[in-house]
Amino acid sequence: MSELITKAKKAKDCARLLATKTTEEKNAALLKMADALLNEKDFLIKENKKDIEVARQNGTSTSLIDRLTLTSERLDDMAESLRQVSELLDPVGELLTNFKRPNGLSIDKIRVPLGVIGMIYEARPNVTIDASSLCLKSGNAVLLRGSSSAIHSNIALVKVVQNALKETTIPIDAIQLLEDTSRETASEMFTLNEYLDVLIPRGGASLIQSVVKNASIPVLETGVGNCHIYIDESANVEMAIEIAVNAKTQRPSVCNAAETILVHQDWANNHFSNLLNQLADNGVSFVGDERTQAKDDRIKQATELDWADEFLDLKVAIKIVSSIDEALEHIYKYGTKHSEAIISENEEHVARFFNEIDAAAVYHNASTRFTDGFEFGFGAEIGISTQKLHARGPMGLEALTSTKYIVHGNGQVK
Amino acid sequence: MSELITKAKKAKDCARLLATKTTEEKNAALLKMADALLNEKDFLIKENKKDIEVARQNGTSTSLIDRLTLTSERLDDMAESLRQVSELLDPVGELLTNFKRPNGLSIDKIRVPLGVIGMIYEARPNVTIDASSLCLKSGNAVLLRGSSSAIHSNIALVKVVQNALKETTIPIDAIQLLEDTSRETASEMFTLNEYLDVLIPRGGASLIQSVVKNASIPVLETGVGNCHIYIDESANVEMAIEIAVNAKTQRPSVCNAAETILVHQDWANNHFSNLLNQLADNGVSFVGDERTQAKDDRIKQATELDWADEFLDLKVAIKIVSSIDEALEHIYKYGTKHSEAIISENEEHVARFFNEIDAAAVYHNASTRFTDGFEFGFGAEIGISTQKLHARGPMGLEALTSTKYIVHGNGQVK
Structure with missing residues (x-):
């Protein structure tokens, strides 16, 4: 035998x-x-x-x-x-x-x-x-x-x-x-x-x-996570940037790290460079859509694969969206149902995000990095089910x- | 497409x-x-x-x-x-x-x-x-x-x-x-x-x-159930027979119907014919081990397949066991982890059966036929998970x- x-x-x-x-x-x-x-x-x-x-x-x-x-x-x-x-x-x-x-x-x-x-x-x-x-x-x-x-x-x-x-x-x-x-x-x-x-x-x-x-x-x-941070038009500026930087850079090799940042156009109009600078200061490189490229030449063209990929690296895909609907559509299309976050002060948008996003964990004003057995207080973790x-x-x-x-x-x- | x-x-x-x-x-x-x-x-x-x-x-x-x-x-x-x-x-x-x-x-x-x-x-x-x-x-x-x-x-x-x-x-x-x-x-x-x-x-x-x-x-x-009724030495006679007959004959085509009856030798010494007669009166045919065949010539030799089979018919496999341990071994070997019942007045034996039998549902002094979403009070059933x-x-x-x-x-x- x-x-x-x-x-x-x-x-x-x-x-x-x-x-x-x-x-x-x-x-x-x-x-x-x-x-x-x-x-x-x-x-x-x-x-x-x-x-x-x-x-x-x-x-x-x-x-x-x-x-x-x-x-x-x-x-x-x-x-x-x-x-x-x-x-x-x-x-x-x-x-x-x-x-x-x-x-x-x-x-x-x-x-x-x-x-x-x-x-x-x-x-x-x-x-x-x-x-x-x-x-x-x-x-x-x-x-x-x-x-x-x-x-x-x-x-x-x-x-x-x-x-x-x-x-x-x-x-x-x-x-x-x-x-x-x-x-x-x-x-x-x-x-x-x-x-x-x-x-x-x-x-x-x-x-x-x-x-x-x-x-x-x-x-x-277990495991694969293409996690998104959606920065709503109403997002607190410092909080949004701190969470985006944390979710992307604190430990990029793990499944609950963020891979794509979606930014509402109105928020982007005033704070996009600030966000990009702080990500770049932490060693992050960028791929993005045309709207983001028009704003910043550090951003390379994102391929279809980039939106779907789990980089597990100091690389982020970034996209400007016209509305929360566009953000929800994007996550529906490319998300892996692991962890998704909205940074927003608009209660109605938060409720829609919680209701409409299908994922193991959805976050409001917090980093996706908390999807973890120890952080949830289970005292142990055999893995993260997707x-x-x-x-x-x-x-x-x-x-x-x-x-x-x-x-x-x-x-x-x- | x-x-x-x-x-x-x-x-x-x-x-x-x-x-x-x-x-x-x-x-x-x-x-x-x-x-x-x-x-x-x-x-x-x-x-x-x-x-x-x-x-x-x-x-x-x-x-x-x-x-x-x-x-x-x-x-x-x-x-x-x-x-x-x-x-x-x-x-x-x-x-x-x-x-x-x-x-x-x-x-x-x-x-x-x-x-x-x-x-x-x-x-x-x-x-x-x-x-x-x-x-x-x-x-x-x-x-x-x-x-x-x-x-x-x-x-x-x-x-x-x-x-x-x-x-x-x-x-x-x-x-x-x-x-x-x-x-x-x-x-x-x-x-x-x-x-x-x-x-x-x-x-x-x-x-x-x-x-x-x-x-x-x-x-x-869903579905496959090779369910056993174990009649312990201490089993109430009328109850044991009524449950065995019900579990086998009330609707033989379903997964929670009993397929094998295990009888403790001491109980069998006094009540085996009574049990067999009442099953036979309900149209049941029998296969069994040598000990049961020695007691009753209505019982044909059971093959290895018979012990494992889900007959879904008015046929039962029947075996005399020397102890609860032999019953537990038999169920461990042939059971499909669906529904298993012990008929007994011995609390220690019931506790062992509940603790040691690995099945979706284990019963004491009741028919296996109750493993069902309606009987459990769920109001509906999409199937029985095995x-x-x-x-x-x-x-x-x-x-x-x-x-x-x-x-x-x-x-x-x-």
Whole structure:
């Protein structure tokens, strides 16, 4: 039997046990895992160096190597995050509703784990620990499939974590890593409906699209965000500029960063240069429509692709619109339903924006950068859902649960 | 452009408008649709006769022809169900949670429509009206793909309904039917992620599996139920027999009917013949394991497939088990996570069954036949979800919604 099938079977059997583990048992395991990361720092850093060496030989960029690197401080942070997850409320067993029917049946709806989660992700080794801790806390078994570029780090991390589990009541198969990182094996994973209950892809757009297109297992789609800031005619000038600069530049590589700024023509007439200067001061380059180009020659012609693209870089598409309607049309056409913001002092326009924009999160007078499990107060995040089924927006522990109806009767028949 | 793409595009544009329609507008449309069904009875019955004629020529079974047939009374029922949906609470706009963050952001989570629902279903024409009304009430556009055997009936029903919508503020593209019922077009529909937000297949296992396997659009999987009744050693005799007979025979063709009865050996020692006689009196035939065959020669040898099969017929698989553990193992191995029942007076066993069985609904001392949107008090049902993501068990209007975070700020940046 292949490594994939062997581990998937074990995960399924393990999920059955995990669903019945108490909060105390799960928390004790999380704390043991935290201790183990600290005790095994030398081993983990030594194994991580093997990945870094390969990455260097492959000419990987400095920023990617930085994301791949484990340091003593980063291991401290990972241990701390495990402790924090142990302190979160356990969603399993939560009573969501209960009702009594006229025939006397009493029906409780409670939260239960999803079962087995297949996690397919790219380079950063901290995702190995994040995903493991959130899946464990929510009573799920996880089958991790990281990237080949982090394989030594991931094998070492899962080894340390599994050794820690041996000292607890949680079976070690709760957290398993696929050592075979071939594309073929990943594809095989997409259709293992018999063993996996859900797939969560985390990484670039092409990884996510490949999973969405090819998986027969339900997928929690995460990530792609072509987010807009619409500056209404009534927008407060300083606020609008501060939010636009923040949403674009504070961390351009993430999905909740803004990619397009839409500016109402009346606001633009007085404040466009000010906005552009402050963006440029923060290193931003521009593409735009003809109206913006007529105002400022730093702006290059935007292509159709530019309006749709997630730059993930210090680049912004900028457009002058004649009305809020034009802004709503533009977002409808090019938006990815992630996070959209209106900066305005006009209540009617805000109400229209909230009502008519279809997105996971819509903002009034705030940066799109807040679409995040920690910023929303969930204490953790497995990803940001950009689909409409099951979970939308930042996903915390609750997104890793399903429900079960518990029905008490005394002989009812139909 | 093909019929499919033309209608899918229209549905997407329409969904944008529908999301902003008020409850009053939607209810007025539902009532107009109800009136129209009554006013156009002659036309609808005439068109339905064409389908029945084709079915007869094809040698379709009497029971299938019965399900296909529209009568004056059935149209009354369909009109009445439209009126009932108009009286249900509108889920759209419901405030699910709201919270304030330390930085002053105020976050509301509200219900919104899913968008465009692709409904793929088999023969019964009443599904055309059920699906249309539930999608409309929840603010979704629906693209219906019924079976070719009901095509005249479905075209007529949708024509009548669309004519009714012309007298309302709801656009007629809210409810569209694909007149092309080829398999190729249905397959093309599976991957129209650009236009459709979710697919709901309703029908036989092979239809559902085909959608689950081939769709890249998120699917709400419905239907297949291999449900068990476990009669514990402590079970009340009359209650156990009454529930087993009800769960098997009251309507054997549905997914929440029981397919396997597991009997504890101690209970079986005294009451097995009684149970078998009452099932046999209701026309049930039997397959079973060796222990049951030794007790009663009406029982044929069960194959491995029998334990896994959804008979949907007056046939039951029956097995004697030595303990609750053996029953739990059997259900874990063969169950489809739909509905499972324990008949017992032993509280500890009931607690174990509720805790350890992973299913949409678990019952104590009641028939599995209650897993149903109406029986659960939802007032409507679009299907019974057998998956763990998004919705599990009977799905009412809420299952046809997603959520949106509405964030109010006053200049917050990260």
